[in-house]
Each structure stands twice: as structure tokens, then as C-alpha cells.
Amino acid sequence: MRMTPVPPRLVILLAALGTGALFVAGLFVAGPLGGGLLAVTDVILVGLTTWAWGSLKPQTRPVRIIVIVAIAVLAVLKLAGVVGS
Numbered sequence: 001m002r003m004t005p006v007p008p009r010l011v012i013l014l015a016a017l018g019t020g021a022l023f024v025a026g027l028f029v030a031g032p033l034g035g036g037l038l039a040v041t042d043v044i045l046v047g048l049t050t051w052a053w054g055s056l057k058p059q060t061r062p063v064r065i066i067v068i069v070a071i072a073v074l075a076v077l078k079l080a081g082v083v084g085s
Helices: 009-028 031-055 061-079
Strands: none
Touching: 009 031, 009 061, 031 061
8 A cells, every 4th residue: 555645635624624723712712721722723833834844835934934923922922811811
């Protein structure tokens, strides 16, 4: 059996839905729990971006970095109790 380097579409879809659900939950849950959910989302996005970095178009890289940094800032603010408490 030959292994393909690209995961099946269903796995990609489920991963995207799970990450999106974590992000939305992090936005709506108040306090440190929401910040923690956003931090987990950020870790997942960093891992996916690192894994796909070589195959990304150079024009899309800055946008991905901006999104990751924005989510990280929001997670820190929620963990600190500055927003969403």
C-alpha cells in the first residue's frame, strides 16, 4: 500500500472545523478559559503553518503571521483578564 503525503480531505475538513470551533469558543467564553482556548488554537495554527511553510506562496505568509500574532495577543489579554471578563 502506497502512502500519500497529503491527508484525506475528510481529515483536513475535520481539523479545520475543530480548530474553528476552538477559536469561536475562545472568543465567546469569558476569562482565562477563553484565553486558554485561543492559546490552543494559536498553537495549532503555528504547527500547521510551520508544517506547510515551504509550500505556501510567499504572498500569503505575512497574512498568516499577522493572524497568529493577533490571536496570541487576544489570548494573552483574555488570560490577563483585560478583555472578556
